[in-house]
Amino acid sequence: MKRRWTAACAAWMTAAALTLPVQGAGVAVDAQPLSAEHGWIEDGTSYITLRGLSERSGYALEWDGTQARLSGAGLELSATPGALYVTVNGRALYVEQGVPVTDGKIYLPLRVVAQATGGALRWEAETGTAHLDTTAAVPAASYPEEDLYWLSRVISAESRGESLLGQIAVGNVVLNRVASPEYPDTIREVVFDTRNGVQFEPTVNGTIYDAPTDSAVTAAKLCLEGADVVGDCLYFFAPALSAGSWIVNNRDYYGTIGCHRFYR
Numbered sequence: 001m002k003r004r005w006t007a008a009c010a011a012w013m014t015a016a017a018l019t020l021p022v023q024g025a026g027v028a029v030d031a032q033p034l035s036a037e038h039g040w041i042e043d044g045t046s047y048i049t050l051r052g053l054s055e056r057s058g059y060a061l062e063w064d065g066t067q068a069r070l071s072g073a074g075l076e077l078s079a080t081p082g083a084l085y086v087t088v089n090g091r092a093l094y095v096e097q098g099v100p101v102t103d104g105k106i107y108l109p110l111r112v113v114a115q116a117t118g119g120a121l122r123w124e125a126e127t128g129t130a131h132l133d134t135t136a137a138v139p140a141a142s143y144p145e146e147d148l149y150w151l152s153r154v155i156s157a158e159s160r161g162e163s164l165l166g167q168i169a170v171g172n173v174v175l176n177r178v179a180s181p182e183y184p185d186t187i188r189e190v191v192f193d194t195r196n197g198v199q200f201e202p203t204v205n206g207t208i209y210d211a212p213t214d215s216a217v218t219a220a221k222l223c224l225e226g227a228d229v230v231g232d233c234l235y236f237f238a239p240a241l242s243a244g245s246w247i248v249n250n251r252d253y254y255g256t257i258g259c260h261r262f263y264r
Helices: 002-016 050-057 110-117 145-159 164-179 187-191 214-224 245-250
Strands: 026-029 039-042 045-049 060-063 068-072 075-079 085-088 091-094 105-109 120-124 129-133 235-237 253-257 260-263
Touching: 026 045, 026 050, 045 050, 045 110, 050 060, 050 068, 050 105, 075 110, 085 110, 091 110, 091 214, 105 110, 110 120, 110 129, 145 164, 145 187, 145 214, 164 187, 164 214, 164 235, 164 253, 164 260
Parallel strands: 026 129
Antiparallel strands: 026 039, 039 045, 045 105, 060 068, 068 075, 075 085, 085 091, 120 129, 235 260, 253 260
16 A cells, blocks of 8 residues: 555645746636636645636536535536535545635635646746646546545544544554554554554454544545645644653654644
């Protein structure tokens, strides 16, 4: 699984790496420039409104009173204002600051749209334009169902009742362990790892086998698509349930989300 996760993460980072240095430069979709109202660059990040994407790509745009929907050419995207993610054909893609709305217009970072549509990003320095090509086929989820199965269950068992951000953080720790040479190479093996003692209490008390909550499934999908909220952390514990003495004395503190403290 480690190689599959690395490849998926690398693909996401390729889309995320379009750092655009020109304040106020433009955005184009399928070689068609957008007006400044529908596409712009701010603080090094390019943005596009769903209306602008619809007009340039041909996707149909609808609003049902709570969320916007883009559809067409194999794409089904839903965006709820303020949510930390958008859904795309059963996938969940992270929007770090939440889905933004300004003057009634919902917009997204261009890299999220590229990730959703499978589009290619290109920066044209001569004109100061970020280009998105949406002519490629819309991608499906690139992770195995087994990975989603176990990651969603450990997230649900370890962080039931936590915020979505807290659940993503727990999933990040599991995937960081998969990527680390110090731990096994698959999500299932990391979850049930006992080489240095039981790593996840739900594997002992049986809650690892409970059906995961909907939010845990969403968090697992977000993690598998590249969402990262705790960097390279490999450890977490809940002070209300454990002193975490070894972690506190041997690892570097990163931060607290909800009831969990995270350590590198």
